[in-house]
Amino acid sequence: MPIFTVTGEIDPFLHIHLRKGEKVFCESGAMVMLEAVLRVKGQLRGGIGRALLRRLASDESLFQQEIEAIDDGDCLLAPTLPGSIELLQVTPTSAYVLSDGSFLAADIGVEVRPQLNTLGGGLFGGTGGFIIMKARGNGQLAVSGFGAIFTLDISPERETVIDNHHVVAWSSDLHYEVGMPNSGSGGFFGTLVNSVTSGEGLIIRFRGRGKVVVCSRNRSVFRPQPSV
Template sequence: MAATFTLIGTIEPFLHCNLKKGDSIYCEANAMVMMETNLELKGKLQGGIMQSLMRRFANDESLFQQEIEAVHGEGDCLLAPTLDGDMQILDIGANQYTLSDGAFVAASRSVDIRANIQRNLGGAVFGDTGGFVVMQTEGTGQVVVSGFGSLFEIDVEPGKDVVIDNGHVVCWDSRLQYNLSVSTSKKKGFMSNIINSVTSGEGMVLKFSGKGKVVICSRNRDSYQGWLQSVLGSNSGGRGGGGGLLDQIM
């Protein structure tokens, strides 16, 4: 029987995993919170050195991911993502997913998270989805993703395209077609769209079409980090020393 994932708690939950002897999972670096002594934790170049380097380029991840294996018998572990927010367990098999930067938390041993060259050059140049390289699932099992804030699932249907702010996208069904632009307007030219994006604060948006699911989060990580830095930076101004308060505590 394969390892099973369960979410525990309603606000910023733990990810609980039960492993039978001989089973293993892998997860993002520093995700492990607690594990029983029947389990062993080690670093692993998941998918080999080239895939690890591409994930490092795409997601700014550590070269070594954590692997948790039930070596001495059945055991439980608790995992948590780096940023505040919710998690969602995705079934992988008939549906495969593309993951945004920082979305990956953990996966079954039978699922591979591979770095692939992005087919959408617009997303490669402007996007927050790994630049020219994106993370895509392969295999059968479960993958756990996280997002900043609460998560919500959107069903995209043929003829009902959906436009989502780029910073709120966690992952999407790989069967969906997507295009990235700097505006939701269909009538304006490229420069007009850029000016409108700057003046309205609209930012980059992803337009999804076809049939499949998109998981979104309620908070924009980059916007929050920018706001936090501006607030802490202004509060620490004029005190002297090397940089703002944020630089000292990060």
């Protein structure tokens, strides 16, 4: 099995060691370095239909890169936006849902495919619109977030509320709803006014048992400084 290692404390690389015959796939443009014994090619993973749905679902490209080891070798990958990388273990009983642009790389045994979102998530966006990405199978999955990354353990005892644009990935067994922060009074209008005046937009309410990976930055409000 390929060995995934996150290296570097600020804007890290994903280092992958592959033995002869092993394969991984990654987001198009993620490759920084690979040894000559590795081969890289573009792939329409899952066929043209799923590739088109994947493109509609997120910021990922139509084509993905497949890296195959002709002999033992290493490669370095990096996400598009500056930020941390988190390694998740996908198993037949532990799948993950991915938010827009969070996929970086995975073992060939992991399938990342589109599925229908909830009505709320589809209407309000931020998690992929009406089509979202689900990673299932068996192997390692690398996701990236804008800024620092932290993994939350969600328990059934209490509901956890997270800003929509800070969610990177979550356990597929978790129940989630997209909505507005609860103001505590005033009904729908009061909630709407509170959402605007507090500066908090849409949130996701998670219930159940599982993990949610969050990032510290909101890329929807990020504005690069103009060059002087």
